[in-house]
Amino acid sequence: MQKSMIIIGAGIAGLSAGCYGQMNGYSTRIFEMHTTPGGVCTSWKRKGYTIDGCMHWLVGSSPANSFYRIWEELGIMQKHTFIDHEEYWSIEGSNGKSLVLYADLGRLESHMKELAPEDSDFIADFTKGLRKLNGFDMPVDKAPELTNIFDKVKMLFMILPYLGLMRKWGKMTVRQFTERFKNPFMREVFLAPVGDMKDFPIFALMMPLAWLSQKTAGYPIGGSLELSKTIEKRYLDLGGKVDYKSPVVKILVEDDKAVGIKLTNGDEHRADIIISAADGHTTIFDMLEGKYVDDKIKGYYDNFSLFPPLLHVAYGVARTFTELPHSVSGFNLFLDEPINIAGKELTRLPLHVYNFDPSLAPKGKTVLKFMINTEWEYWSELYKSRERYKAEKERLAKELLNILDKRYPGLSEQVEMTDVATPMTWVHYTGNWKGSYEGWMEMSLGFGKRMDKTLPGLDSFYMIGQWVEPGGGLPPAAQSGRNVIQIMCKRDKRKFVTTTP
Ligand SMILES: Cc1cc2nc3c(=O)[nH]c(=O)nc-3n(C[C@H](O)[C@H](O)[C@H](O)COP(=O)(O)OP(=O)(O)OC[C@H]3O[C@@H](n4cnc5c(N)ncnc54)[C@H](O)[C@@H]3O)c2cc1C
Numbered sequence: 001m002q003k004s005m006i007i008i009g010a011g012i013a014g015l016s017a018g019c020y021g022q023m024n025g026y027s028t029r030i031f032e033m034h035t036t037p038g039g040v041c042t043s044w045k046r047k048g049y050t051i052d053g054c055m056h057w058l059v060g061s062s063p064a065n066s067f068y069r070i071w072e073e074l075g076i077m078q079k080h081t082f083i084d085h086e087e088y089w090s091i092e093g094s095n096g097k098s099l100v101l102y103a104d105l106g107r108l109e110s111h112m113k114e115l116a117p118e119d120s121d122f123i124a125d126f127t128k129g130l131r132k133l134n135g136f137d138m139p140v141d142k143a144p145e146l147t148n149i150f151d152k153v154k155m156l157f158m159i160l161p162y163l164g165l166m167r168k169w170g171k172m173t174v175r176q177f178t179e180r181f182k183n184p185f186m187r188e189v190f191l192a193p194v195g196d197m198k199d200f201p202i203f204a205l206m207m208p209l210a211w212l213s214q215k216t217a218g219y220p221i222g223g224s225l226e227l228s229k230t231i232e233k234r235y236l237d238l239g240g241k242v243d244y245k246s247p248v249v250k251i252l253v254e255d256d257k258a259v260g261i262k263l264t265n266g267d268e269h270r271a272d273i274i275i276s277a278a279d280g281h282t283t284i285f286d287m288l289e290g291k292y293v294d295d296k297i298k299g300y301y302d303n304f305s306l307f308p309p310l311l312h313v314a315y316g317v318a319r320t321f322t323e324l325p326h327s328v329s330g331f332n333l334f335l336d337e338p339i340n341i342a343g344k345e346l347t348r349l350p351l352h353v354y355n356f357d358p359s360l361a362p363k364g365k366t367v368l369k370f371m372i373n374t375e376w377e378y379w380s381e382l383y384k385s386r387e388r389y390k391a392e393k394e395r396l397a398k399e400l401l402n403i404l405d406k407r408y409p410g411l412s413e414q415v416e417m418t419d420v421a422t423p424m425t426w427v428h429y430t431g432n433w434k435g436s437y438e439g440w441m442e443m444s445l446g447f448g449k450r451m452d453k454t455l456p457g458l459d460s461f462y463m464i465g466q467w468v469e470p471g472g473g474l475p476p477a478a479q480s481g482r483n484v485i486q487i488m489c490k491r492d493k494r495k496f497v498t499t500t501p
């Protein structure tokens with residue numbers, strides 16, 4: 001008999017689980033609290049402009065990376081056009097110069113050596129590491145929970161050529177990396193983008209450079225919501241069903257077995273299997289009332305570091321910016337005069353210029369967006385007074401525009417749209433704990449480590465998505481949805497199958 005499955009959340013993980021569930025003969029239904037698919041992989045429209053809330057790159061945008069296969073199965077590769085940017089990031093120093101992290105590693109090496117000739121040996125070593133990393137790719141076909149001794153041995157052989165590389169760079173923090181430079185500018189610009197997160201692993205900066213140089217981390221024209229809608233369509237075409245505006249408040253449990261869900265309107269729905277692809281904290285401590293936790297899980301939520309929430313301040317401007325390069329993470333601007341945001345004096349601001357995607361703005365116009373790491377506690381406290389919250393959003397929009405106007409004279413006259421989204425906005429629309437944009441920081445658990453998809457003592461229940469895949473990201477979210485269906489197929493003694501549209 002066909003088993004039924006309820007999935008909570010139509011983010012990338014939930015949609016992916018839905019697609020693979022349908023491919024494998026399960027009868028699935030997704031309940032989503034919002035009105036659109038995608039969760040944090042989203043965009044929103046204002047006055048003819050589209051503000052992209054997520055997409056920098058999609059790892060696996062070419063067959064050089066194993067994730068390509070998953071995007072093919074989910075219908076992305078057939079539908080979307082990808083562009084590969086030449087620059088990853090441009091970071092300004094206080095001396096007026098900029099370090100440009102080029103995707104072309106030869107260009108990157110000579111640029112860095114030009115900026116810091118005294119560090120030539122270390123730069124050569126670093127770019128050698130990047131080149132080596134270029135060929136690194138992990139198989140994604142089999143769920144790690146299902147790997148056997150042969151798979152592990154195979155994996156070991158695949159990793160073997162990179163062990164030296166991982167030993168050398170794998171545990172190095174950005175702080176330690178910068179200490180290796182003699183050149184003060186290099187120290188400054190490599191520390192700048194990580195802000196307070198100086199213990200961020202340098203590997204997390206090296207991997208994207210390797211992917212970009214391989215041209216397998218492209219940007220899909222149309223941006224985040226269009227990509228999410230493609231997966232939603234794939235799911236619906238496979239016979240799935242999504243209920244929007246359906247927030248789940250409770251997971252129904254009988255004899256330590258998940259049997260259904262309850263919505264805010266009181267409606268109850270039952271199924272053989274319940275998968276939560278929603279926020280981890282809400283799932284464990286609200287929907288399940290904290291009844292299925294052990295010290296390990298409690299420890300994650302009490303002690304582990306989260307990716308910080310973000311403040312997005314976007315402007316739609318009647319200007320093209322064709323003179324600026326296309327960049328994945330944009331420009332890290334150095335400010336002569338600091339700006340106070342959430343009680344902190346900031347001298348750096350990350351600016352994205354969406355001059356590479358004409359679909360996001362009317363012809364001849366562009367979206368510019370600051371995306372600033374901020375503090376959850378500050379914004380949640382401020383939100384208690386809506387007047388002060390609104391006033392602070394307005395102040396920031398004004399002050400940040402002044403900063404832009406100094407760089408690009410006349411810009412403030414060309415602004416047609418302004419939009420400010422705070423961590424509160426993200427919590428309202430996606431439910432992510434403390435507004436964190438990617439869940440757990442990878443380094444909290446150790447590189448490549450995963451969390452369990454089940455909870456102790458609870459049967460017929462699984463968790464997927466960024467709250468069980470430390471480091472987050474679109475590929476792990478999609479993979480996690482695929483993996484959970486593989487696990488279920490194994491339990492139900494079925495062959496896991498995939499199709500492409
Ligand atoms: C600004 C930003 C930039 C990013 N850039 C990139 C990038 O360039 N590349 C990349 O790979 N990744 C990027 N990411 C990360 C990536 O988008 C996420 O890790 C991934 O989309 C998470 O997917 P998910 O399905 O696990 O979770 P979510 O997207 O959070 O999905 C959870 C879903 O559950 C729903 N939900 C929550 N509570 C309930 C409830 N009670 N009832 C019903 N539904 C509920 C939510 O509304 C949401 O739709 C970025 C993220 C952000 C925010």
